[in-house]
Amino acid sequence: MTVAADRLAARDEPLEIAGRQFRSRLILGTGKYKDNETMVEAITASGAEIITVAVRRVDLDRTKEKGVLYHLDQEKWSLLPNTAGCYSAEDAIRYAELGRAAGFTDWIKLEVIGDEDTLLPDVEGLLQAARILVAEGFKVLAYTNEDLITALKLEDVGVSAVMPLASPIGSGLGLLNPFNIRLIKSRLGVPVIVDAGVGTASDACMTMEQGVDGILMNTAIAAAEDPVAMALAMKQATEAGRLAYLAGRMPKREQAVPSSPTTGMLD
Amino acid sequence: MSESNEAMITITINGEERGVPVGLTIGGLLAHLDLHERLVVVERNREIIRREDFGEVGVDAGDAFELVHFVGGG
Numbered sequence: 001m002t003v004a005a006d007r008l009a010a011r012d013e014p015l016e017i018a019g020r021q022f023r024s025r026l027i028l029g030t031g032k033y034k035d036n037e038t039m040v041e042a043i044t045a046s047g048a049e050i051i052t053v054a055v056r057r058v059d060l061d062r063t064k065e066k067g068v069l070y071h072l073d074q075e076k077w078s079l080l081p082n083t084a085g086c087y088s089a090e091d092a093i094r095y096a097e098l099g100r101a102a103g104f105t106d107w108i109k110l111e112v113i114g115d116e117d118t119l120l121p122d123v124e125g126l127l128q129a130a131r132i133l134v135a136e137g138f139k140v141l142a143y144t145n146e147d148l149i150t151a152l153k154l155e156d157v158g159v160s161a162v163m164p165l166a167s168p169i170g171s172g173l174g175l176l177n178p179f180n181i182r183l184i185k186s187r188l189g190v191p192v193i194v195d196a197g198v199g200t201a202s203d204a205c206m207t208m209e210q211g212v213d214g215i216l217m218n219t220a221i222a223a224a225e226d227p228v229a230m231a232l233a234m235k236q237a238t239e240a241g242r243l244a245y246l247a248g249r250m251p252k253r254e255q256a257v258p259s260s261p262t263t264g265m266l267d
Numbered sequence: 268m269s270e271s272n273e274a275m276i277t278i279t280i281n282g283e284e285r286g287v288p289v290g291l292t293i294g295g296l297l298a299h300l301d302l303h304e305r306l307v308v309v310e311r312n313r314e315i316i317r318r319e320d321f322g323e324v325g326v327d328a329g330d331a332f333e334l335v336h337f338v339g340g341g
Contacts, residue, residue: 029341054340067336218341
């Protein structure tokens with residue numbers, strides 16, 4: 001059993017982004033955990049190798065938490081700073097540059113948000129920021145709509161990964177448009193990582209079954225009643241969905257087809 | 268907080284005006300604020316200051332600083 005499982009796992013190629021290879025296809029956010037101990041346990045249980053962080057002002061009066069890096073071993077996890085909360089290309093570039101200046105990575109999860117209620121991306125600002133950041137040498141992983149044309153333009157601009165949403169950030173609504181996600185995956189050469197909207201394990205599984213390269217999630221784990229258990233469920237669902245995709249699903253039929261022989265029945 | 272005979276200047280840090288001793292470098296400013304310079308990124312008047320320059324670049328009256336670090340986020 002273990003041998004068969006290992007053989008199947010070995011059949012899959014590692015996830016490769018910007019020339020770096022990863023075994024895990026799950027990328028985790030570090031926001032909204034009730035405490036840092038739970039966060040570290042959940043990230044560990046998920047098997048994620050890449051974790052996202054946000055750039056914010058230091059609290060000079062020390063009334064709040066220390067920076068997240070006090071709790072995260074950078075030997076264990078690759079950091080992916082984000083530009084969350086930025087509503088213009090100019091702001092996103094500023095945050096990206098601050099993130100890079102921290103000295104850990106030149107990767108950036110680029111978000112340019114267009115609307116406060118939905119947190120949907122501002123495609124114009126996104127493309128503008130992506131173009132500039134790529135030219136500045138950043139490895140850009142771009143959060144975007146599940147829109148093929150934007151995805152193609154992002155690839156053309158030179159991003160390292162395109163990250164279409166399953167549904168709005170923090171909504172937990174799951175994969176609303178599998179057709180568009182498959183379409184994007186079928187047309188892009190760079191990795192397609194579905195980012196945002198996954199709510200529970202079945203969402204993660206279904207997302208991976210579309211053939212995408214990975215999933216990025218945060219709230220689904222952080223806001224679960226038991227984040228560590230959900231992190232493990234997400235790990236298993238991501239692996240199951242990936243394996244089901246590689247296995248190739250049976251065709252769908254409108255009519256039943258018996259599984260047992262129709263011959264050899266008693267008179 | 269400071270010695271009465273110590274000369275002070277006013278600068279803006281993260282949107283708030285603060286008085287700090289005159290003649291600090293950025294490294295000195297971070298130490299004054301009790302911040303670990305390894306984890307803090309410094310932007311002075313909208314320009315990022317490289318960590319290796321913290322000991323060289325001075326703090327002048329009226330400077331606007333943003334001191335940022337990584338926090339949890341998705």
